[in-house]
Amino acid sequence: MSTSSPEAVKKLLENMQTDLRSLSMECKKKFPPVKEAAESGIVKIKTIAARNTDILAALKENSSEVVQPFLMGCGTKEPKITQLCLAAIQRLMSHEVVSEAAAGNIINMLWQLMENGLEELKLLQTVLVLLTTNTVVHDEVLSKAIVLCFRLHFTKDNITNNTAAATVRQVVTVVFERMVAEDERFKGIVEQPPPVQGNTNRRSVSTLRPSAKDAYMLFQDLCQLVNADAPYWLVGMTEMTRTFGLELLESVLNDFPGVFLQHQEFSFLLKERVCPLVIKLFSPNIKFRQGSSSAASPAPVEKPYFPICMRLLRVVSVLIKHFYSLLVTECEIFLSLLVKFLDGEKPQWLRAVAVESVHRLCVQPHLLRSFCQSYDMKQHSTKVFRDIVNALGSFIQSLFIVPNVGNAAAVSAPAGGSGLGAAFEYRGTWIPLMTVSVQGSAKATYLEMLDKVEPPSIPEGYAMSVAFSALLDLVRGITSMIERELAVEEEAAAEFREAHPDQEWKPQPGENDQRERAHLVWEEMVSACWCGLLAALSLLLDASTDETATENILKAELTMASLCGRLGLVTPRDAFITAICKASLPPHYALTVLSSNTANLSSKAYSIQGQSVQIISPSSESHQQVVAVGQPLTAQPQGTVVLTAKNIQCMRTLLNLAHCHGAVLGTSWQLVLATLQHLVWILGLKPGVGGALKPGRAVEGPSTVLTTAVMTDLPVISNILSRLFESSQYLDDVSLHHLINALCSLSLEAMEMAYGNNKEPSLFAVAKLLETGLVNMDRIEILWRPLTGHLLEVCQHPNSRMREWGAEALTALIKAGLAYKHDPPLAQNQRLQLLLLNPLKELSNVLHADIRQKQLECVLQILQSQGDSLGPGWPLVLGVIGAIRNDQGAPCCLQLVVTDFLPTMPCTCLQIVVDVAGSFGLQNQELNISLTSIGLLWNISDYFFQRGEAITQELEREEEALQKQAQERGETLNRPFHPAPPFDCLWLCLYAKLGELCVDPRPAVRKSAGQTLFSTIAAHGTLLQQPTWHIVVWKVLFQLLDCVRTSSTTADKEKIESGGGNILIHHSRDTAEKQWAETWVLTLAGVARIFNTRRYLLQQLGDFFEAWEVLLNHIQSAALSKNNEVSLAALKSFQEILQIVTPVKDSDKAGDALAAMGVPPVLIDPLSASGPGRPLVRSDSLVERLTRYNGAELQAPPPGEESALEDSALWWSAWNTWYRTGTDSTRPPSGPTEKLSFIPSQPFLTALIQIFPALYQHIKANFSMEDLKKLGVILHGAVSVPISSDASPFILPSYTEAVLTSLQEAVLTALDVLQKAICVGPENLQVMYPAIFEQLLLFVEFSCKPPQYGRMETKHVANAKYNQIQLFAPAEWVALNYVPFAERSLEVVVDLYHKTACHKAVINEKVLQNIIKTLRMPLGLKYACPSESTWKLAVSSLLKVLSIGLPVARQHASSGKFDTMWPELANAFEDFLFTKSTPPDNLSIQEFQKNEAIDVEVVQLISTEILPFANFIPKDFVGQIMTMLNKGSIHSQSPSFTEAEIDVRMREDFSKVCFETLLQFSFSNKVSTPQEGYISRMALSVLLKRSQDVLRRYVEDERLSGRCPLPRQQVTEIIFVLKAISTLMDSLKKTQPENVDGNTWAQVIALYPTLVECITCSSSEVSSALKEALGPFKDFMQPPVSKVQNGES
DSSP, X not given: OOTTSHHHXXXXXXXXXXXXXXXXXXXXXXXXXXXXXXXXXXXXXHHHHHHOSSXXXXXXXXXXXXXXXXXXXXXXXXXXXXXXXXXXXXXXXXTTXXXXXXXXXXXXXXXXXXXXXXXXXXXHHHHHHXXXXXXXXXXXXXXXXXXXXXXXXXXXXXXXXXXXXHHHHXXXXXXXXXXXXXXXXXXXXXXXXOOOOSSOOGGGGGGSOHHHHHHHHHHHHHHHHHTTOOOSSSTTOOOOOHHHHHHHHHHHHHHOHHHHHHOHHHXXXXXXXXXXXXXXXXXXXXXXXXXXXXXXXXXXXXXOOHHHHHHHHHHHXXXXXXXXXXXXXXXXXXXXXXXXXXXXXXXXXXXXXXXXXXXHHHTOHHHHHHHIIIIITSTTSOOHHHHHHHHHHHHHHXXXXXXXXXXXXXTSOOTTGGGSSSEEEETTEEXXXXXXXXXXXXXXXXXXXXXXXXXXXXXXTHHHHHHXXXXXXXXXXXXXXXXXXXXHHHHHHHHHHHHOTTSOOOOOHHHHHHHXXXXXXXXXXXXXXXXXXXXXXXXXXXXXXXXXXXXXXXXXXXXHHHXXXXXXXXXXXXXXXXXXHHHHSOTTOOOHHHHHHHHHHHTSOEEXXXXXXXXXXXXXXXXXXXXXXXXXXXXXXXXXEEEEHHHHHHHHHHHHHHHHHGGGTGGGHHHXXXXXXXXXXXXXXXXXXXXXXXXXXXXXXXXXXXXXHHHHHHXXXXXXXXXXXXXXXXXXXXXXXXXXXXXXXXHHHHHHHHTTSOSOOOOHHHHHHHHHHHHTGGGHHHHHHHHHHHHHHHXXXXXXXXXXXXXXXXXXXXXXXHHSOOSSOGGGOHHHHHHHHHHHHHGGGOOOHHHHHHHHHHHHHHHHHHXXXXXXXXXXXXXXXXXHHHHSOHHHHHHHIIIIIGGGSOGGGHXXXXXXXXXXXXXXXXXXXXXXXXXXXXXXXXXXHHTHHHHHHHHHHHHHHHXXXXXXXXXXXXXXXXXXXXXXXXXXXXXXXXXXXXXXXXXXXXXXXXXXXXXXXXXXXXXXXXXXXXXXXXXXXXXXXXXXXXXXXXXXXXXXXXXXXXXXXXXXXXXXXXXXXXXXXXXXXXXXXXXXXXXXXXHTSTTHHHXXXXXHHHHHHHHTSSOHXXXXXXXXXXXXXXXXXXXXXXXXXHHHHHHHTTOOXXXXXXXXXXXXXXXXXXXXXXXXXXXXXXXXXXXXXXXXXXXXXXXXXXXXXXXXXXXXXXXXXXXXXXXXXXXXXOOOOHHHHHHHXXXXXXXXXXXXXGOOHHHHXXXXXXXXXXXXXXXXXXXXXXXXXXXXXXXXXXXXXXXXHHHHHHHHHHHHSOGGGGGGHXXXXXXHHXXXXXXXXXXXXXXXXXXXXXXXXXXXXXXXXXXXXEEOOOHHHHHHHHHHHHHHHHHHTTOHHHHHTTHHHHHHHHHHHHHHHGGGSSSHHHHHHHHHHHHHHHHHHHHHHXXXXXXXXXXXXXXXXXXXXXXXXXXXXXXXXXXOHHHHHHHHHHHHHHHHHIXXXXXXXXXXXXXXXXXXXXXHHHHHHSOOOOTTSOHHHHHHHTOHHHXXXXXXXXXXXXXXXXXXXXXXXXXXXXXXXXXXXXXXXXXXXXXXXXXXXXXXXXXXXXXXHHHHHHHHHHHHHHHHHHSOGGGSOHHXXXXXXXXXXXXXXXXXXXXXXXXXXXXXXXXXXXXXXXXXXXXXXXXXX
């Protein structure tokens, strides 16, 4: 609840009245004036409450009067009353209803109480409430309040003192907070500060705002007080302590740095007041030297005083932290003082506090950087940063060197001291290590001891621990800061490189200076601190007995080393690395690299503050756990050396350094690797596969002793060692060269040592060279020469172990180099390949047998893995292979040669390889050898093809040379296929060998050889010269076809028993005949494919037409063979050779023509037993290669007349073959069916028919009627062929699905292609349309009477529902379900008629009549059709055809071409609308209604398309139609219906439509010709007769039925008739009387009595309709008078 809410206000008023009453009660007797004041106060409050709406504001206005009674109460000095009054006053304050005047009065009253020593805690509370709840108190009043609190701080009472101290702190904070709030408020407003004079005095505060002014006065007086001067503003202070003053100053500076940084006045105070004050107060500490001024010193002022000193250091920390930028000079003084306080002569506590302060600076790296910039880098300035680091270092050293006075314990280490936890120990001085703060934060102990007056005793090791933390934090801070900034820079560079890979990264001009400045600062920082750091860290590392401490020291040295490396500071980098290396090795270990380096360092003694500090050499007597004893790796055995746990720890750091920071090591690799080599040797690690080091037995007996502790570490160390060299792949090229050089020089040393003695050599360097080479394969070129050059030297070393490892490393590198996936690959980078193979050749110069063995193994492995890419190294490889081939069996050897060595073989050897491979194939001991050798022949051919040009050139050069020799000797050159060029001869040898293998007695060999022969001719034939092709076609291909045909037709039909007992033979291959059939298929397909793919090339040979005829002859004989597999494959081949794009003129390429007709160019399905699949598109991946060789041969020859003529001859030859094949295969058997002849399979027929469209495209120009008839015979025959019952489940769709078989699809496609061609062809083609209609209508008839195939007994599939087909009775043949086919044909007819109805030929040949005639069959059968869908489709087709055909018929009415059609049409309507077949019993009512709707559609057609045009139509036809409509409009009732169904089954809608149609033609007011009037008369007469009948029947039935209602449909009918009569009457009224036949009048009037008869009916619906019908008769009551006719009526 807020203090201003109505409830709070009400409560306040109540409480105040209560307080005043209590006050009045208390003062009744002793203090009447107070009582009266209290009572008048109550009245006053009530008045205020009554008169004001904003009560709080009113209270504040009158607060002086409201407070008065309470102030008087306090004046009584009566404790009880005083407490009551103070409480009341506090309540008022907390509601902020105290005005400035009232506040002044309150403070004055409190002051009196204070001077009287009353209610001191209450007073403090009241002051606090007053100052914190509002800001009315300012200036003098405020200062009075503050002084009051200070006065109370110095009372006798401890509680009061502490409370007052807390209050003062809070009040001071409040004053400054007000100022901050005030600044916030005025933040937006910029004021122009008056210029500040140079020598500003304290009265320039006139520029400050009120709160700021208070704060300023307060802070200024605090300085005065600390300086023991009189305050200006805090008037009335009696006493003050310096410690309290300093604490207050520190808290203000720490909490409100912004105030001092933003306001000049305050900055001025800092500079002019605070700093001089601090420096003045420091003076005793500066002058004091421990021991020099003894306790008897007369002036106690001069002795440092712990509380003040400690507080001063705190203030200094704050000043440096927040105001460094303002107080550069002052801070320099402070920092120099700090450094002095670390001096050994200062008191122990002072050094401790100083070291804590230094630690505070060390955790702020940015501050340290500023020091370095402001002091160390300035010309005539103290090197503050360097001094700080050096001071820390000498401080640590002094702790070891100077035993602490009065602390004897530290002089000699306690017995077993090293067991007492973490500590440092050096030459007998033992210092424990404590945890003083968390990493990266300086949490001080002594700087926080604000309550201590006497200097505390510092525990032993505390100062060391803080100094140690400070050192670590310093390193961590500096390195992480610099590394962060370096990382940012590198990132920028990397981004730039990604964006512009081709340019060098340069920062922008401005940035560049900035960058250089930054680098200078970093380098200066490192240069300033490294000596001090290294000195301190080395000493600590040597003295450390704790693993964690050691770890931290090593980490610091490591990060410094890496940082120096990154900044390019070589000397400090090497110094830090040397330190780590020395620490890794046993003490005093003779290692030249290190000693030379250290000597170099220790000659510079670092002078730190005048004290000369040597880098301390290790002390050997450290208490360390020994973990390993081993042999030193030096020329003269020295006995053993020991390794301690700390050595191992340092070693791991060293590994870490090399692993993570290898890139910055540069020349220091030498140091690192030398050290590692020695350590590895001492630990007894030996190299294994790939150069990784594994723990091995020491060869030199048991001198190596390893504890279990180090045993578990060894695998880890060896793993890290390997990872170290793996990570060399991330080094840049320069760093990598440093690494390799270092390893080579190590290896040279090891070789030196291994000479002359058979001592185990150190293999560290060799192993690591191998490892480094393996991981840097991607840039092997840059290091290959130094690497292999050195390893070859190693291979010649007399020491066998060394030699063995040299060879191992070298061969491993060569193998890896060849196997590596270089970019670009080796095949394209011959220089690199030669470079990699060269050392293998060089190895031949080494004579050692073990090296020779290695070399041989290497060659073998290279051949097995990289045999194909060994070009230039071949002579060497062959030399070694010679030896290998003697050991192996011949076939393996052949395989090796072919698979691996062909590319590197002289070309003259190739023919021999072919012959050898062929002879392997023809041997008949081992089938696998034959098959393998065929595979090798394929490899050889592939090789010939790939290297064709090269081989050709080389062979031709050889040929020239040989010819020269032959001429010189006077002989002729003798080689097979001589006239052909040498490269072609090579191919012909290969083909001849494969041809022999194609007629091998073993089927597997035949199959493999055939596939290989055709693949190689197809893939590689382009390389042959044109004359050579002649040889290939006639001598190789046709010869092979003849052999195979002969063998197939004469092959044995005996069943072959399973071969060898355990191999099962599939039933499709279990006779020799069947096996030869497979060969025939393969051979024919192969030849066809070659003819297809190489057609242009072959056409250029003279006798292409003869070849074509021979090929077609082969195809025909295969297609008519009695083997299904062969015949189907023959068609496949036929298809293939017809898929050729002919070299026609560009304007009408066959493909385009096909596309224009919407026929995809490849119509032909790949043949498969299960019918159609997707067309296969042949992709020839070799196309590019082909174009590369004989590009010309792929181009079409220029389209000359001869080639076009010859082309059509080719196609007609193909058509004749097709016709012959088709006729022979679809001719039904003539004889009786017992001797069952061969019936072609469905896939065969499908394929046959599918060939036609593609073929037709090429012969359509001369395709005659004669040809069309031939085609019709074949199509009809093909469709009639039945299916054997065992195949039917695969080909037939189940009977319920209306799907076409693929054969039927193909037949329709063939006709479709024809009609589309006619459509776009010339006029004279259109005479073919009727023939196509005829063919299609024949197919339509299949729906009602399926075709016969000869005299064969076939079961119709409908009666042979599958369960009755006995699959095992092969004699049974099944006719197809022709309904879907017939229906599809009908759809085609309609579609075609739609397009062609107006064509002359179509009109002359009475196509429309034929269509109607054909449709009469299903329409008449209707429900008796085999499939219900048939008659429905027939009706819809009839409607569509008539809608197109009738207008045409009307148009040609006069020509008499359609006269015979009309009776046909009338009969069709009659047969359909009044069918003789009854609907099936299971027909649902919905179905019946749908069927009726169809009937209705027919009548609607009559009413829209026929009757309106009666004058173009024969009269008797119209008469037939009228009779039919009349018949239809009388309900025809079938007696079989139940009563309930009658209603629906009466075809009510049908009758109604018939009636309406009749009626429609009775509205004769639109008569335009006598013809039409005649129709109307006829219609009317029929209508009236019909109405009379219905009415009479109704009256009759009504009388007979008695009370029973009549059937619904009869009532409907009578109502319909009555409505019809009224409609008729209306139209008669509007008609001209002379248009109405007198006969009609008579009939109309005759209706009247019958209508009157109906009046007695009982149905209300009928009555109302009757009323409407009788009404119009009034117009006939008198005969109408005739008017004069003048054209108007």
